[in-house]
Amino acid sequence: MGRNKDIRSESDDISGKVVITMAKKHVGIGIAAVAAGAGAATYMKKKSQKKQKKAQMDARYQDYRNTERGKQVKNKKGIYYSNGNYEAFAHPRKPEGVDNKSAYLVGAGLASLAAACFLVRDGQMKGENIHILEEAKLPGGACDGIEDAQKGFIIRGGREMENHFECLWDLFRSIPSLETEGASVLDEYYWLNKKDPNYSLMRATVKRGQDAHTDGKFTLSEKASMEIIKLFMTKDEDLYDKKITDVFTDEFFKSNFWLYWRTMFAFEDWHSALEMKLYIQRFIHHIGGLPDFSALKFTKYNQYESLILPMVKYLESHGVQFQYDTKVTNVLFDIDGNKKTAKQIICIHNGEEETINLTVDDLVFVTNGSCTEKAMLGDQNTAPDLTIQNGEGACWDLWRKIARQSQDFGHPDKFCSDISKTNWESATVTTLDDKIPPYIEKICKRDSFSGRVVTGGIVSVKDSNWLMSWTINRQPHFKNQPKGQLVVWVYGLFTNKPGNYIKKPMRECTGKEITEEWLYHLGVPEDQIEELATNSANCVPCMMPYITAFFMPRTAGDRPKVVPDGCRNFAFLGQFADTVRDTVFTTEYSCYDVRVLLDSTSKMMDGKKLSDMKLPFATELVAKKALKKVEGTVVEDLLKRYNLI
Numbered sequence: 001m002g003r004n005k006d007i008r009s010e011s012d013d014i015s016g017k018v019v020i021t022m023a024k025k026h027v028g029i030g031i032a033a034v035a036a037g038a039g040a041a042t043y044m045k046k047k048s049q050k051k052q053k054k055a056q057m058d059a060r061y062q063d064y065r066n067t068e069r070g071k072q073v074k075n076k077k078g079i080y081y082s083n084g085n086y087e088a089f090a091h092p093r094k095p096e097g098v099d100n101k102s103a104y105l106v107g108a109g110l111a112s113l114a115a116a117c118f119l120v121r122d123g124q125m126k127g128e129n130i131h132i133l134e135e136a137k138l139p140g141g142a143c144d145g146i147e148d149a150q151k152g153f154i155i156r157g158g159r160e161m162e163n164h165f166e167c168l169w170d171l172f173r174s175i176p177s178l179e180t181e182g183a184s185v186l187d188e189y190y191w192l193n194k195k196d197p198n199y200s201l202m203r204a205t206v207k208r209g210q211d212a213h214t215d216g217k218f219t220l221s222e223k224a225s226m227e228i229i230k231l232f233m234t235k236d237e238d239l240y241d242k243k244i245t246d247v248f249t250d251e252f253f254k255s256n257f258w259l260y261w262r263t264m265f266a267f268e269d270w271h272s273a274l275e276m277k278l279y280i281q282r283f284i285h286h287i288g289g290l291p292d293f294s295a296l297k298f299t300k301y302n303q304y305e306s307l308i309l310p311m312v313k314y315l316e317s318h319g320v321q322f323q324y325d326t327k328v329t330n331v332l333f334d335i336d337g338n339k340k341t342a343k344q345i346i347c348i349h350n351g352e353e354e355t356i357n358l359t360v361d362d363l364v365f366v367t368n369g370s371c372t373e374k375a376m377l378g379d380q381n382t383a384p385d386l387t388i389q390n391g392e393g394a395c396w397d398l399w400r401k402i403a404r405q406s407q408d409f410g411h412p413d414k415f416c417s418d419i420s421k422t423n424w425e426s427a428t429v430t431t432l433d434d435k436i437p438p439y440i441e442k443i444c445k446r447d448s449f450s451g452r453v454v455t456g457g458i459v460s461v462k463d464s465n466w467l468m469s470w471t472i473n474r475q476p477h478f479k480n481q482p483k484g485q486l487v488v489w490v491y492g493l494f495t496n497k498p499g500n501y502i503k504k505p506m507r508e509c510t511g512k513e514i515t516e517e518w519l520y521h522l523g524v525p526e527d528q529i530e531e532l533a534t535n536s537a538n539c540v541p542c543m544m545p546y547i548t549a550f551f552m553p554r555t556a557g558d559r560p561k562v563v564p565d566g567c568r569n570f571a572f573l574g575q576f577a578d579t580v581r582d583t584v585f586t587t588e589y590s591c592y593d594v595r596v597l598l599d600s601t602s603k604m605m606d607g608k609k610l611s612d613m614k615l616p617f618a619t620e621l622v623a624k625k626a627l628k629k630v631e632g633t634v635v636e637d638l639l640k641r642y643n644l645i
Helices: 038-060 108-120 166-172 185-195 222-232 254-266 273-282 284-289 303-317 394-401 438-442 512-523 524-536 596-604 616-627 634-641
Strands: 100-108 130-133 147-148 151-153 204-206 322-323 326-336 339-349 352-357 362-367 425-430 459-461 468-471 486-492 537-544 568-573
Touching: 100 108, 108 130, 108 166, 108 303, 108 362, 108 568, 151 425, 151 537, 166 185, 185 303, 222 273, 222 339, 273 284, 303 322, 326 362, 326 394, 339 362, 339 568, 362 394, 425 512, 438 486, 438 512, 486 512, 512 524, 512 537, 524 537
Parallel strands: 100 130, 100 362, 130 322, 204 459, 362 568
Antiparallel strands: 147 151, 326 339, 339 352, 425 486, 425 537, 459 468, 468 486
16 A cells, blocks of 8 residues: 555656657537537537536545646545656655554555555554454465475465566665665665676476577567557457457467466466456566566565565564454445445454454455465475365455445455366475586576576476476575575466376376476486485475466456445455556556557567558558658657667
8 A cells, every 4th residue: 555656767768758748639520500409408408517517526626736737637535646756755744643543454465564564654653553464373475485394495486576666666665674784675675686687598498408499589470469459459348357368369379478478477368358458568668578587676585585574574663563363254344325434353363253343543454365365285295285165265255255245345256266267386396405406507507506596587398288387586595595405486387287297287296296397397317307306306386276366357346446435444455456557466556658668569579660560451551641640750760769660
């Protein structure tokens, strides 16, 4: 819950920034003569009503002024969205009455912790008035990273980051480092990625560790390119409940672009076309860095130690109350017309049911849904258990109970009712000696023990039946990781297909068997695979039945608004709340300008020019007229700069 902002910045071009405004031509209908009678009267009446309605809306916020002269309009909650970064550095005024308010945050994942930090820093709420209720025994949610005494090192997943995570960077500039006196987490992160920038030297392999020679190419046909452009321009409402296969044809799915995209973001063919579009729009500025991951940045250690622990220490230093082993089972509302007030939190703490009575001054934030709910761990010799039923899980039960009280609270079953389409499996492999690292280094072309970037992101095994990908971040990945060991993260997108070496589905495999499949694709000689998997590695698999639940096709209202209509003291957080100007997996606000769009278009075309494309006759005619219109203008200069003409 950071300040709402939408920041546009390009440091390499800030002094000579070109702003292009392309005014839309409004095609009006000229009325040569006014019709007489009832028709004219009706027209004038409707016009008058529209003027009155606009005047009423303007009057609601007549006290509102900004430097953009009305370009930024408050929504019905009185919130406006800025395109300026100055708000990130300003100190907000203390909200009226905040000393009499308290907050209850359900869940201790990244969204909830971030909300608590902003309540302390920007909301200036007393820390002792903020209560975080968490079902588990530790915070972090999906941003975990632990060493289990019996199983070993475990990372269920990781978070790639980028330049334009404006809210995240705004937050972590205020969170003190746990390692460097006088520095923030952002300072350390910035120094690290400046000194050791991220990029991959081999994005994909085939034939047991050989270079797949994607070579930075997207291999999009003209037809596939046009399909992407069409999706980019399609209205959201026209994509409700549509799958990716509804908007793309086989030519697109055969491209390197789809290989890069689906393995990086974990999209499947049947996932939401709307979410696919939102992702393209959100990360359009990273298209050029998609083939080699030069767009990405990573933390020094795992996400738990690098991000979560500093936040927890910050909150604890301000007196924020953490209550673990607390399962919230319901939030009850008093609903009076359109007014919705959370009045009770029902929870089970240490085996006993408790009720927290609320007033309108008690703010409630609920993380609805979870991508890691019911995650099942295996070990070196045991496969994870996947016997749960569709929709099973405490977070889904809580959301359902809340949703039954109002249609404004979303529809959880839209996301959690088909585990076969929302699961994939990850595994944490820890190498124990010096026998496996040479095979890794042959592929990544770097010293795994240098402390610097290793793979630079995932290496996707293009011909893997599981569509396996694996990555090694900077080592050590854990602060207490023994010297001479590597922590590797592996995941498979298709868990129901037999492997290439292990002839059974990934979901049925032990940690040892998953390691064997991985070693096979590394190019380890087959007569050495079993011995290395047994004695030179330890593997902890993790099956996550809802890991891509937020990608399921959806329509308006399925994901509730962050602050549902009429709510006085309640908000949703996390990946199943509708952050209207962003995508799931991030709480960032973003935008792009015309230069970014042009540059990304050029890169996706693998160097081809617009004039080289074979377009339908009508489209080609329009394109030629458009190019004639921009001759000698800054638009033509931009098209030439980005190699499009």
